[in-house]
Amino acid sequence: MLTEERQQIILEQLKLHNIVKLHDLIPLTGASESTLRRDLQDLENCRKLLRIHGGAQNVISLHEEPALSQKAAVHINEKKMIGQTAANLVQNHEVIFLDSGTTIQFMIPYLIEHNDLLVITNSVDNASMLADYNVNTFLPGGKLKSSTKALVGANIIQTLENYHFDRAFLGTNGFSVEAGYTTPDPEEAAIKSLAIAQSNQAYVLSDSSKFSQVSFSRFATLEDVPLITDKLSDKEISILSKYTKITEAI
Amino acid sequence: MLTEERQQIILEQLKLHNIVKLHDLIPLTGASESTLRRDLQDLENCRKLLRIHGGAQNVISLHEEPALSQKAAVHINEKKMIGQTAANLVQNHEVIFLDSGTTIQFMIPYLIEHNDLLVITNSVDNASMLADYNVNTFLPGGKLKSSTKALVGANIIQTLENYHFDRAFLGTNGFSVEAGYTTPDPEEAAIKSLAIAQSNQAYVLSDSSKFSQVSFSRFATLEDVPLITDKLSDKEISILSKYTKITEAI
DNA sequence: CCATATTCGGTCAAAATCAATCATAAAATA
DNA sequence: TATTTTATGATTGATTTTGACCGAATATGG
Numbered sequence: 001m002l003t004e005e006r007q008q009i010i011l012e013q014l015k016l017h018n019i020v021k022l023h024d025l026i027p028l029t030g031a032s033e034s035t036l037r038r039d040l041q042d043l044e045n046c047r048k049l050l051r052i053h054g055g056a057q058n059v060i061s062l063h064e065e066p067a068l069s070q071k072a073a074v075h076i077n078e079k080k081m082i083g084q085t086a087a088n089l090v091q092n093h094e095v096i097f098l099d100s101g102t103t104i105q106f107m108i109p110y111l112i113e114h115n116d117l118l119v120i121t122n123s124v125d126n127a128s129m130l131a132d133y134n135v136n137t138f139l140p141g142g143k144l145k146s147s148t149k150a151l152v153g154a155n156i157i158q159t160l161e162n163y164h165f166d167r168a169f170l171g172t173n174g175f176s177v178e179a180g181y182t183t184p185d186p187e188e189a190a191i192k193s194l195a196i197a198q199s200n201q202a203y204v205l206s207d208s209s210k211f212s213q214v215s216f217s218r219f220a221t222l223e224d225v226p227l228i229t230d231k232l233s234d235k236e237i238s239i240l241s242k243y244t245k246i247t248e249a250i
Numbered sequence: 251m252l253t254e255e256r257q258q259i260i261l262e263q264l265k266l267h268n269i270v271k272l273h274d275l276i277p278l279t280g281a282s283e284s285t286l287r288r289d290l291q292d293l294e295n296c297r298k299l300l301r302i303h304g305g306a307q308n309v310i311s312l313h314e315e316p317a318l319s320q321k322a323a324v325h326i327n328e329k330k331m332i333g334q335t336a337a338n339l340v341q342n343h344e345v346i347f348l349d350s351g352t353t354i355q356f357m358i359p360y361l362i363e364h365n366d367l368l369v370i371t372n373s374v375d376n377a378s379m380l381a382d383y384n385v386n387t388f389l390p391g392g393k394l395k396s397s398t399k400a401l402v403g404a405n406i407i408q409t410l411e412n413y414h415f416d417r418a419f420l421g422t423n424g425f426s427v428e429a430g431y432t433t434p435d436p437e438e439a440a441i442k443s444l445a446i447a448q449s450n451q452a453y454v455l456s457d458s459s460k461f462s463q464v465s466f467s468r469f470a471t472l473e474d475v476p477l478i479t480d481k482l483s484d485k486e487i488s489i490l491s492k493y494t495k496i497t498e499a500i
Numbered sequence: 501c502c503a504t505a506t507t508c509g510g511t512c513a514a515a516a517t518c519a520a521t522c523a524t525a526a527a528a529t530a
Numbered sequence: 531t532a533t534t535t536t537a538t539g540a541t542t543g544a545t546t547t548t549g550a551c552c553g554a555a556t557a558t559g560g
């Protein structure tokens with residue numbers, strides 16, 4: 001087996017399980033421990049993974065390879081459609097706020113359709129991808145939250161208070177009639193709320209699987225912000241549309 | 251068998267398996283190892299495939315080519331050693347500034363040796379990696395420069411003026427006796443200069459290949475900031491050490 | 501806290517692969 | 531036909547990869 005084959009197997013396993021043990025790789029590749037160690041080293045050198053004691057762990061890549069992560073990532077096509085629908089709402093010369101989260105990230109490839117945008121985002125991953133797509137981007141300063149790679153804290157709040165956006169696009173961990181739009185981290189919730197307040201028009205993007213999911217902190221009620229989502233059942237639509245405007249991405 | 255036929259077979263196999271071993275091609279084509287080597291060379295020259303040790307790989311591979319980015323990264327071991335040496339200078343509980351650039355990035359894995367660090371960086375890539383390694387990180391706000399994914403502009407300058415660092419670690423595009431430390435972009439140079447001014451102790455990290463390279467804007471003279479680099483020749487050391495303190499990573 | 505078991509990084513020699521060269525034979529050209 | 535060009539296969543020494551080994555570093559369980 002060739003070096004490249006082995007390394008691809010390692011990366012596949014990583015996409016699949018997020019973590020992989022060195023010893024599990026030995027039967028999978030037929031290579032020796034030493035060789036696999038070297039492979040892990042090489043892959044870490046080009047930032048494809050993070051070595052840990054006993055194996056390696058996935059590093060959530062900046063511009064994730066759509067083809068590769070297809071299996072791992074869920075609702076890719078839904079998110080793509082939602083991203084495109086949302087991006088179509090943007091007009092040339094606007095200033096827009098992009099929240100963190102994968103769904104929001106799917107907007108970025110479609111943003112290049114528009115000229116002279118200025119994007120403000122609190123997500124380091126989004127920022128990296130926006131740079132790849134050559135979009136004018138500004139990052140407000142803040143504390144970096146390791147788990148989501150989003151900027152949070154008093155500092156960013158203070159900064160955002162001085163800014164105003166034509167449109168803001170928010171992600172969410174769940175939405176329901178009773179709880180509204182919710183997310184686990186209150187600090188991130190505070191930023192979402194503020195971004196909504198500072199924008200002429202805000203939208204929440206979420207695939208339909210998040211319906212009736214409730215997380216810890218609410219950042220908006222359904223009435224506050226319209227929802228862009230994929231195909232919902234008729235029943236779900238009739239319930240939700242009493243409370244908010246729904247756009248279905250097709 | 252004609253040359254064209256053979257190469258066609260190679261490309262077919264490549265389409266089929268994404269990777270092909272040289273030895274598997276010998277029975278398939280009936281040609282000798284030397285001939286097939288030449289074929290692979292030819293096909294690589296016209297970008298039909300990517301040669302790897304033991305065979306060849308599809309160019310339009312589903313998976314990105316690890317071989318490519320791996321080979322592209324130069325002076326990896328030197329940078330690792332420099333990164334480790336620099337990281338060893340850090341003490342627990344310190345506040346440090348990390349510049350953008352790959353050499354600086356190699357410090358990050360070694361930073362986790364220290365407790366309770368706070369890292370300020372103007373590089374989105376660094377920030378992402380720091381998050382992977384769970385290091386306390388703060389990003390000053392600024393305009394995102396697409397090419398280097400570094401934050402620049404008046405805003406970040408203003409922010410950094412209010413901060414003070416125990417140590418600052420800077421990258422450079424070149425260093426020479428006459429020109430000092432230089433980098434192409436004046437905006438990035440301004441940030442480097444400011445970071446030096448706002449720190450108790452600053453260091454420039456650079457592999458020895460940058461010696462006598464000169465870029466557009468100087469951000470410091472050799473006298474201003476000590477240099478951490480890898481093995482230099484005795485002559486180079488004797489020249490440089492007249493002007494600055496040199497630490498050789500071993 | 502210590503003892504034990506893994507895991508790690510480095511070194512080494514063997515094996516595989518590579519690039520370069522050379523001679524031969526077929527094909528093309530004169 | 532004679533000569534050049536081209537493709538091929540064999541050979542060689544250099545380079546790369548690999549697996550095994552070992553002491554050091556790191557987890558694990560009491």
